[in-house]
Amino acid sequence: MRAYERIGEILGDRADEESRAWARRNYTIRVRVAGVAAFAFFMMIMGMSGTPWFVVSTLVLLPLTIVAVFFGVFMRGSVNKGLTRLIDRDCDPLLCGRRTLALLEKDKKNADPRNGLFSYAYALRWQGKWNEAAKLVRDLEDDPDPQSAFLYHNLMAYCAWDKRDLKGLTAEVKALKELSCEGLSKDASAHIAEHVALREMLAKEINGKASKAAAEYSGVADGPQALPAHRVLFSLKAADCLADPAERHARLAYAAENGGTTWCAAEAKKRLEKESRKKLAGAPAEEAPLSS
Template sequence: MRAYERIVEVLGDEADAESREWVRRKYTIRVRVAGVAAFALFVMIMGMSGTPWFAISTFILLPLMIVAVFFGVFMRGSVNKGLTRLIDDDCDPLLCARRTLALLEKDKKNADPRSGLFSYAYALRWQGKWNEAAKLMRALEDDADPQGQFLYHNLLAYCAWDKRDLKGLTAEVKALKELPAEGLSKDAASHIAEHVALRDMLSKELNGKPSKAAAGYLQVADDPKALPAHRVLFSLKAAGCLADPAERHARLAYVAEHGGTTWCMAEARKRLEKESRKGLGAPAGTAS
C-alpha cells in the first residue's frame, strides 16, 4: 500500500488545500518547467549533432531518462530537504506534516512507501502524537526488508525516549541491534549509537542520577552546532533534571518561547504554569 493511502486509512488524515497549493508551487510547476527545458536542450543538441537517425531513435527514451533523473533526484530531494528544515530549523512539525502529506498525495506513485510513512510519523512524533505515529508505522514491524523494520524500531525508539519509557527504549535498542547490518542504510549504525546514548542518559535520569543526566542533556542543548529543534528538546529534558529553580525556569522559558509547534513547547508552558501556581516561578526580573 502506498504511504498516502495508508495514512488516510489508518489515521484519517488527508491533505489540505493550502498544502496542496504549496506542493503545486514548489514541486509540480518546477517539474513541468524543468521537463520542458530538458526536452528543448535535448532537441537542440541532436539538431547540432547532424545525426537525424540517432535523434529519431532516441527522441523518446533519452528525454525521459533526463527528466526522470532530474525530477527524481534534484526536484523531489530539494522539496524533502525543505520539509526536514521545517522541523530541524523552524520547530514546526505541524506544518511539516501537512506539507509532507500533500507531497505524498501528489507523488504517491513514485514516493517510497516506507520513507513516506516514516517522514509523516516522524513529524507526528515531534507533535507528541506518539500513539498515532506508532500505529502508522506498525505496517513495517514485520517488513521483509530489514530497512523497513529499522525505520519502525527507529521511530518507536524516539517515541519511547520522548515519553521517558526506559523499558520501551531498551527493547527498541535491542531490536535495532539484532537487525542484519547488510540490509540497512549506511547511517543506520549512527542512529543506533544515538539511541544507545539516549537510553544511557534516560537511565541516569530515572535511576537516581539526575545531575549526570542533566549534564548530558545540557551538552547537546548548549552545543552551538546543535539544530534548533534539538536545543529545544534537550533543554526540556535538562529542565526535568535540574534542582535549581531559577535555572529550571530559564530552560523552560526558553523552550516555551522557541518550541514552535513541537510538543516541547506545550509541555514547557504546562510546567511553567504549574511552578507558578506553586510559587516557584521566575525570580524577580526574569522573563517568563
C-alpha cells in the first residue's frame, strides 16, 4: 500500500487543492519539462553525429529511460530538500505536512512507502501531534527490515524527548542501540548518538540538575550552527530549567515569536499567557510543565 493511501486509512488526512497545485508546479511539470529537454538534447546529439534516423529510433528508448529516471530522482530529491527546509528554516511543519501529503499523492512511483510515512509523521511530530505520528509508523516496529525499525524508534525517541518522557526516551535509545548495523542508512549512527545526547540532557533536567540542563539547552540554542527550528525548540527546553524569571521569559518570548506553526510556539505562548495572568493577579509566575 502506498504511503498516501496508508495515511488516509489511519488518520483520514487528505491532500488539499492548494498543495496539489504546488506539487504540480514544483514536481510533475518540472519532471516532464526536464524529460522533454533531455529527449531534445539527445536527438540533437544523434543528428549532429550523422546517425541515420532508423538507428536513432532503435537507440533512443534506453537512453531516454535512463535520463527520465535520473531526472525523476533528481527532482524528487530537490523537492524533498525544500520540504525539509520548511521545518528546519521556516519553522512551518503545518505547511510541510500539507505539501508532503500532496507530493505523496502525486508521486505514484514512490516504491518505498516507509520514507513517505516517516516524512509525514515527522511533520506531525513538529506540530505536537505525537499520538498521530506514533499511529502512522507503528507498523514499522515489527517489520523485519532493520531500516523500518530504525525509522520507528528514531521518531518515537524524538516524540519522547519532546514530551520530557525520560523513561520512554531511555527505552527508545536502548532499542536503537540493539539494532543491527547491517541494512541501516549511513546516517543512522549519527541519529543514535544524537538521541543519546538528548537523553543525557533530559536526565539532568528530570533528576534535579536543572541548571546544568539549562546550560546545555542554551548552548545548543545559541550555537552558531543551530537551525532556526532547533533554536526555537532548545530555547523552550532551556525555559523549562531556568530559575531566573527574566531569562525564562526571554526564552519563551523567542520561541513564541519565531516558532511559526511548531508546537513550541503554541506552548511558549500558553506559558507567557499564564505568566501574564499571574502577574495581573499579583502572584509570582511559576514554571509551567509541558503538556503531553
